[in-house]
Amino acid sequence: MITIYGVYRSRASRPLWLLHEIGVAFEHVPVIQAYRLKDARAGxxxxxxxxxxxxxxxxxxxxxxxxxxxxVLTESLAITLHLARRHGKALGPQSDAEAALMMQWALFGTSNIETAALEITFALADGAPASDGVIAIAAEKLRRYLAHLQRHLMGHLWLVGGRFTVADINLAECLRYAQGHPTLVAEYPAVKEWLERCQARPAFTAMWAKRMAEPA
Ligand SMILES: N[C@@H](CCC(=O)N[C@@H](CS)C(=O)NCC(=O)O)C(=O)O
Structure with a gap:
């Protein structure tokens, strides 16, 4: 039995989206971030x-x-890669080369996209205007990598193997943190359309509905 610990309003969204895609049975334990509790000694x-x-x-x-x-796995992208390989059928790698490419896109997401994208999410959540300098600097950090992604997606509908895979889930989830920026993603039309394709999937919308049902 697979057990996933973590509320939907966290990076647990990544394995939870994947599990909705593959339809395998799992237990969900909605552990919440301690810092989100009003009483820090909430036990x-x-x-x-x-x-x-x-x-x-x-x-x-x-x-x-x-x-x-x-x-036991405690890194979100290691969890998705593991679950896709063991249970994901077409969502997982069908060859060593695909496994390497899926790993590469996961590392691309976590090393090049996630931190700067989160700076945008956090600044906006703190009430910063979209014109804020922190947001502009974070967006500028991302443009080099978004241009690389745009070049790839201009010739491909999906990241690996001509089909939707765990690679798309991992990178779409890292990039989601930048979506609050008013123009950034739209500057790269192939990236925008790919992200929309990812987020239009029934498994994403099911995951997102559960996330929205949780207290903010
Ligand atoms: N690299 C980790 C990061 C996990 C992470 O930062 N999780 C956040 C929620 S999204 C968390 O648990 N924060 C609570 C804390 O760090 O105390 C992963 O992707 O799994």
Missing amino acids: DAPLNTASSAFLSVNPLGQIPAMVEDDL
Whole structure:
């Protein structure tokens, strides 16, 4: 049995989207980030990233975490890559070359996209206007990588293998944090259309509905 720890309003969205795509049975334990609780000493109610019960799963105190039999994984993109390879059929790699490309796009997302994209999300959440300097600097950091992605997507509908795969989930989720920027993604039309294709998938909308149903 697969168990995913982490609320939908977290990077647990990544494995949860994937699991909605592949339709495999799993248990969901909605551990919430401790910093989101009003009482920092909230203990174990509700189960949160500082709860001793969760720290025994992931001593880092971060979500998501996944347990499958005796395998414990605590990095969201490692979880999606593992689940896609073991259970994902066409969503996972069909060859060593595809596995390498899926890994490369995951690392591209986490090393080149995620941090700057999160700077945009956090600045906007703090009430910064879209014209804020922090947002402009973060957007400028991303343009080089978005141009690279645009070049790839001008010749491909999906990232790897001519079909929707875990590579699309991983990168779309990293890039989602930049979507609050008013113009950035639209500067790269092939990227914009690919992101829209990813987010139009029924499994994404099902995941997103569950995320929206959680308290903000
Ligand atoms: N690299 C990790 C990052 C995980 C992460 O930062 N998770 C956040 C929620 S999205 C968290 O648990 N924050 C609570 C904390 O760091 O105390 C991954 O992608 O799995």
